[in-house]
Amino acid sequence: MAALHFFHGPKLVKDLTMTGTVISETWSAAGIASSASSAINCKNYVNVTGINFVGGICGTSRGGVISNCENYGTITMTSMGWSYGGCGGIVGELYGSIENCRNYGEIIKAEGYYNNHVTTYVFGGITGWLDSAASVSDCLNVVNLEYGGIVGQCMGNEESYILNCYNTGNCGGGMVANAYSCNVSMMNCYNIGNCKAGIVEKTTGTNSIRIVNTYNTEKCDCGVVVDGITALTEEEMKNQKTVLETGKTFVEILNENIGENEWKHWTVGANGYPVFVNE
Numbered sequence: 380m381a382a383l384h385f386f387h388g389p390k391l392v393k394d395l396t397m398t399g400t401v402i403s404e405t406w407s408a409a410g411i412a413s414s415a416s417s418a419i420n421c422k423n424y425v426n427v428t429g430i431n432f433v434g435g436i437c438g439t440s441r442g443g444v445i446s447n448c449e450n451y452g453t454i455t456m457t458s459m460g461w462s463y464g465g466c467g468g469i470v471g472e473l474y475g476s477i478e479n480c481r482n483y484g485e486i487i488k489a490e491g492y493y494n495n496h497v498t499t500y501v502f503g504g505i506t507g508w509l510d511s512a513a514s515v516s517d518c519l520n521v522v523n524l525e526y527g528g529i530v531g532q533c534m535g536n537e538e539s540y541i542l543n544c545y546n547t548g549n550c551g552g553g554m555v556a557n558a559y560s561c562n563v564s565m566m567n568c569y570n571i572g573n574c575k576a577g578i579v580e581k582t583t584g585t586n587s588i589r590i591v592n593t594y595n596t597e598k599c600d601c602g603v604v605v606d607g608i609t610a611l612t613e614e615e616m617k618n619q620k621t622v623l624e625t626g627k628t629f630v631e632i633l634n635e636n637i638g639e640n641e642w643k644h645w646t647v648g649a650n651g652y653p654v655f656v657n658e
Contacts, residue, residue, distance in 0.1 A: 390415040391443070396422040403429040407438030407471070410452050416443030416475065423448075428455040428489070431464040432471035434506075435484055441474040450484045456502070457489040465507020465531055468520065472508040479517045479643065480505060481658075486524040500557035500581065503531035504548060509563070511535025516542040517643040517655065523549040527556035527580070528572055534559045541565040543642040545653070549573045552580030552602060553595065560584030565607075567636045569594040571616060571652060576602025592636040594629070617651035629653055 390412070397410045407413040408429025411421045415437050423435040432438035435450025448469060456466035465471040468482025482504045492499070501507045504520025509530045520528045528546030533539060533555055545568060546553045553570030555563075558579055563586075570577045577595030579588070579602040590607030596616065601608045615622045616629050625632065630653045633645045648654035 391417045393419045398424040401427045407432040409434045409438040413438045421448045426453045433466045434471040439472040445477045453485040455487040465501040467506040473506040501531045503527040507531040509533045511537035514540040526551045532557045533561040553577045557581045562587045564589040
């Protein structure tokens with residue numbers, strides 16, 4: 380079944396599973412909907428190749444919520460001719476919210492990729508471009524990619540959020556590849572991928588970045604931002620002993636940090652690392 384093609388206005392897609400191949404030379408491409416405000420309970424197995432805005436679920440999402448979606452397809456961007464855009468496992472460009480989504484598919488910058496923007500850091504496991512007032516919460520990425528495990532690039536003056544997420548892939552930045560003149564808060568996240576930078580790989584321009592209760596494996600440096608980040612050993616992360624003389628395991632610390640937020644809770648996964656309950 381081919382992807383749905385929406386261009387303007389509030390749209391909802393729900394309870395869809397797509398397979399096949401999409402190759403597009405239009406401004407936006409995806410496995411589920413090229414452009415939609417909201418998507419709920421969708422799974423993408425489509426291999427998608429496109430330009431500007433490319434995603435597993437939506438090429439671009441503005442003003443809505445992408446919730447409970449999964450990507451298994453290979454998502455490839457061949458060029459970005461506009462001054463902005465992105466390529467992500469769930470959404471290429473995000474102006475809304477993504478919650479409780481998972482990426483299991485490859486994110487690829489095509490050979491010969493052409494870029495009209497000042498950076499090429501717009502590839503992310505969950506979203507390639509996180510704009511003003513957007514948020515990503517309760518999400519995970521498990522694949523290796525060149526740029527951001529969760530977000531490729533953050534940009535915009537209004538505060539955006541990365542909350543209660545984790546990355547296990549080997550990436551440029553475990554959470555974010557590039558913070559580009561942005562205002563972003565990150566809370567209760569962790570990275571165990573062997574990345575160039577465990578949390579934020581690069582900053583460009585003037586940024587306001589707040590990181591709280593976020594954790595990185597000792598296998599790699601935290602990156603260009605270090606405040607609010609705690610480096611943990613594999614034993615500490617895998618719940619084999621208590622963390623930093625707190626008397627609590629890593630899972631207990633993550634759940635304690637949730638507080639009154641309606642985030643997903645954590646439990647011990649089969650490999651010993653924290654995973655979401657009912658993941």
